Amino acid sequence: MYQEIIDKMFLDKYEDRPPDGYFHPSSVSGCDRQAVYEVSGTDRTDLPDVRNIRIMGTGTDMHERIQDRLVQAHPGTLIEVKVEWEQIRGSVDAIVPIGDGYPYNYGHPEDDVDVLMPVYELQEFKSGGNWKMREAQKGPDPQHVKQARIYYAGLDHMGFLMDGIRIVYFGREDWQVIEHEVEPWTDEQVVTFLASLDNMLLHVEEWSLPDRLPLDSKGNRFWLCRYCNFRSRCWDLDGDNTRG
Numbered sequence: 001m002y003q004e005i006i007d008k009m010f011l012d013k014y015e016d017r018p019p020d021g022y023f024h025p026s027s028v029s030g031c032d033r034q035a036v037y038e039v040s041g042t043d044r045t046d047l048p049d050v051r052n053i054r055i056m057g058t059g060t061d062m063h064e065r066i067q068d069r070l071v072q073a074h075p076g077t078l079i080e081v082k083v084e085w086e087q088i089r090g091s092v093d094a095i096v097p098i099g100d101g102y103p104y105n106y107g108h109p110e111d112d113v114d115v116l117m118p119v120y121e122l123q124e125f126k127s128g129g130n131w132k133m134r135e136a137q138k139g140p141d142p143q144h145v146k147q148a149r150i151y152y153a154g155l156d157h158m159g160f161l162m163d164g165i166r167i168v169y170f171g172r173e174d175w176q177v178i179e180h181e182v183e184p185w186t187d188e189q190v191v192t193f194l195a196s197l198d199n200m201l202l203h204v205e206e207w208s209l210p211d212r213l214p215l216d217s218k219g220n221r222f223w224l225c226r227y228c229n230f231r232s233r234c235w236d237l238d239g240d241n242t243r244g
Contacts, residue, residue, distance in 0.1 A: 007050050010057035018044070022089040023197060029146035030224050032200055032210040037230045039087070040204045044229040045237070052227065059127040062170055063093060066125060070094055076118060085154035087197060092151045095120035095160065102161055121164040122155065124148040129172050136169040140180040143224075150193070152184045209241050 017024075019038040027035040048056070067079040076097040083090050101116030126144055128136070135141070148165045156162050162184070169178040185193065203210055212234060213222035225231050237244055 006054070010054045011050065013057055013060075014053050016047075020089070023087045023200070025083075025088065025090045025147045025150040028088070028197070028200075029143045029150060031213050031222075031228070032196075033212055033234060034228055034230060036200050036203045036210060037233070039200070040207075042230065042233070045232040046229050048227070048229070058172060062127045062172070063125050066170065067094060070096070070123075078120070081155070083151055083154040083158070085157045086194060087201065088150060088154055090151065090154075092122060092155065093125040094123045095155065095162075096123055098163060117161055119161045119163050120155075121166055122148060122152050122162060123166045123168060124151070125168050125170065127170045127172055133169060133171045133176055133178065136178045136180075140167045140182060145182050148182065149185045149189075153190050153193070156184075207243055209238060209243060211241065 019041045021039055021041060023035055023039055027038055071077050071079060074096050077094055079094045081092040081095055083092060097118045098121045099119055102119050124144065124147065126132075126136075126141075144167050148167055152162055152165055165182045165184055167180045167182060169180075170176070200210065213224060216222060221231075221235065225235070228234065
């Protein structure tokens with residue numbers, strides 16, 4: 001009885017995200033092939049099971065509680081900020097104002113009136129179990145770093161004054177907190193990333209596919225594949241760089 005109640009609690013709140021023709025930072029930062037599937041509107045072969053929905057839902061609940069407290073503790077904080085840049089779409093967990101702001105004059109220097117524009121630090125939240133927290137103690141996950149850098153570059157392009165990235169890990173068992181500050185991309189690195197998007201769009205236009213993620217040291221599929229909505233299509237239906 002209780003398992004059914006709990007499952008329904010998470011299923012009722014679960015928001016499915018079918019392919020919408022855009023690149024999402026969570027996909028682009030993990031697997032180019034998954035990103036191409038999404039942008040091309042490919043039908044999914046593997047929807048998340050109820051266990052994974054419970055895990056994702058627990059993480060979402062934690063993030064929402066943290067966001068509520070963060071807004072109260074730091075006035076001016078913006079949460080779930082929409083990023084729309086190039087072919088990228090996504091939402092940032094939080095951008096938090098830091099310092100006193102940046103003085104800006106709206107083209108009337110004779111008035112000698114400057115407005116303090118807020119300067120923000122991007123904060124990306126991640127939650128996980130004991131294993132994930134042990135890994136986080138060693139350093140931020142490269143996938144999470146890339147995801148945060150994509151958001152940062154997008155916000156910078158949209159006109160936000162940004163200064164710094166902070167990736168914050170929260171333990172599901174005991175609410176342990178591990179924080180890592182990372183550097184944003186340089187202008188040259190942003191150009192390189194945009195070129196990689198163009199390459200993925202070329203795959204979409206040509207109906208081809210990038211390489212799969214490499215196998216691990218034991219010859220097994222990369223761990224991200226277990227949670228991919230296209231894993232059966234990728235490994236069983238499609239070829240190395242061709243569809244079906």
